[in-house]
Amino acid sequence: MSNVAVPAGLPPFRAIPNLIRENAQARPGHLALRQGSERMTWQELDRAADRVAATLQRHGAQPRESIAICGANSLPYVVLFLGGLRAGLAVAPLPTGATAEQLAGMVRDSGARFFFVDADVPAFDAGVPRIRMDDAALEQWLDAEHPKPVHVHPEWAFNIIYSSGTTGTPKGIVQPHQMRWAHVARGENYGYGPDAVTMVATSLCSNTTLVSAFPCLAKGGTLVLTEGRFDPRAWLELAQDARATHAMLVPVQYQRLMAYPGFDGYDLSSFRMKFCTSAPFSAHLKAQILARWPGGLVEYYGMTEGGGTVILEAHKFPDKLHTVGKPAEGHDIRLVDEEGREVARGEVGEVVGRSGAMMAGYQNQPGKTREAEWHDAAGNRFIRTGDVGRFDEDGFLVLMDRRKDMIISGGFNVYPSDLELVLRGHPAVHEAAVVGVPSEAWGETPVAFVVPNEGAIGADELRAWVNGRVGKIQRLADLRYVAELPRSDIGKVLKRQLRDGYTPG
Structure with missing residues (x-):
């Protein structure tokens, strides 16, 4: 799986493990990692990564094999990740919210030689050595110091991220070193450098985190890892104390920060730049951040699988906050219909993309890889997003919905995002998600799940309010109040859980 697009204009490939070494040589005493009271300089980080790489090699690990890691964000987690890369291995950072059965399947699928865990990972037989990274076991395992040099090739796997999005069985997304290098090169536009201080408040198992963390590390900056569950006050205190310059947060975290009274x-x-990705980011929330928080605001739209990235530099285009921006430089974004034909500007279609940041494929699933691909008339490979959108007259992409979330009611397309926008316009609504459920009369019909604000009106009254403001086909068949919406580790609403758990009545 070496079909990796490399667009013109991308700087010559540099392997991130080599950049880590260069940073340590240039600024040995500069702070590289910080979490709570723990600190690690660049020299210490480089030496620690060497110990991991050398020990993996001593135990027979060969370039292009892999290791798996599962646990909360920590300094040892980062060290193990970098040490694996230095030995030429791919790293599979596994989601902490997965069950023992799911984790066992991911470890097997990744082909990991070792499985590194913390105390909270459930016990099960992974079929490979299981090593605690949060106690003395890791120090005992580290029994070598000087790794053999490994020449990393751009098409080699950098990491395998297991992401099912909001549906289905987790698939291993193989991201090559070339893809990570493309992210580093893009990061030069946003002020990353040796004096950058990047806040890390999402899991290291997520591409959302890695697209921000690795550009900072590659440029010799400092990563500040938060501890425990996200808390607005603690995050703000830490950002202020660290003099943070960059942060990647998901929309629900931004929402909580903006709502925090202090x-x-x-x-x-x-702050120089703040980033957001992974879930719908409302125009209203973007506007609040721009008005109240210094520095720029950038929204990335794309997939863990890569393909094309669309970027909204919200501070430059405050009149386009309802969009996700324009294609990144060198990224080819197109829209196609159900038959795979490109649609005209202004028409709605599925978003497909091609760039230098593309997965090699799904681990051990060539059929799924083919399903995720679209090829143009010249045979160029694109990645399908499953999202439906249109380009406006200025070339900005307006997203409608996930194709699989679109509701077909009575033969008409109903976009949940349109209904969610109406719902959020009522003061009783804190959060809302709309899904399609089976209907004998219409095929599918919309149902809303709402997290209410204090003093909310009755659910039937709110449903009537919405239905009085939408078209007949869009009317809600039901509206349920819930304490919270089910979310993934990075804040995506798990609509499949809402659909599967719904019973009429």
Whole structure:
């Protein structure tokens, strides 16, 4: 699986493990990692990564094999990740919310030689050595210091991220070194450098985190890892104390920060750029951030699988906050219909993309890989997103919905995002998600799940309010109040759980 697109204009490939070494040589005493009271300089990080790489090699691990890691964000987690890469291995960072059965399947599928865990990972037989990374076991395992040099090739697997999105069985997304290098090269546009301080508040098992963390590390900056569950006050205090310059947060985290009563009392003037990805990001929330938080705001739209990335530099285009922006430089984004034909500007179609940041494929699933691909008339390979959208007159992409989430009611397309926008316009609504459920009369019909604000009106009254503002086909068949919406580790609403758990009545 070496079909990796490399667009013109991308700087010559540099392997991230080599950049880590260069940073340690240039700034040995500079702070590389920080979490709580723990600190690690670049020299210490480089030596620690060497120990991991050398020990893996001593135990017979060969380039292009893999290791798996599962646990909360920690300094040892970062060290193991970098050490694996230095030995030429791919790293499979596994989701902490998975069951023992799911984790066992991922470890097997990844082909991992070792499985590194913390105390919270459930016990099961992984079929490979299982090593605790949060106690003395890791130090005992590390029994070598000087690894053999490995020449990393751009098409080699960098990591295998297991992501089922919001549906299905997890698939191993193989991201090559070339893809990660493309992210580093893009990061030069956003102020990453030796003086950058990047906040890490999402899991290291997520591509959302890695697209921000690795550009910072590659440029010799400092990663600040938060501890425990996301807490707005703790995050703000840490960002202020660390003089943070960059942060990647998901929309629900931004929402909680903007709602925190003491937000405006913190000094966040050190921020250069804030990033957001992974879930719908409302125009209203973007506008709040721009008005109250120093520094730029960038929204990335894309997939863990890669393909094309669309970027909205919200601080430059405040009149386009309802969009996800324009294709990144060198990224080819097109829209296709159900038959795979390109649609005209202004028409709705599925988003497909091609760039230098593309997965090699799904681990051990060539059929799924083929399903995720679209080829143009010239045979160029694109990645299908499953999202439906259109380009406006200025070339900005307006997303409608996930194709699989689109509701077909009475033969008409109903976009849940349109209904969710109406719902959010009522003061009783804190959060909302709309899904399609089976209907004998219509095939499918919309149902809303709402997290209410304090003092909310009755569910039937709110449903009537919505139905009075939408078309006949769009009317809600039901509306349920819920305490919270089910979400993935990075904040995506798990609509499949809402659909599967719904019973009429």
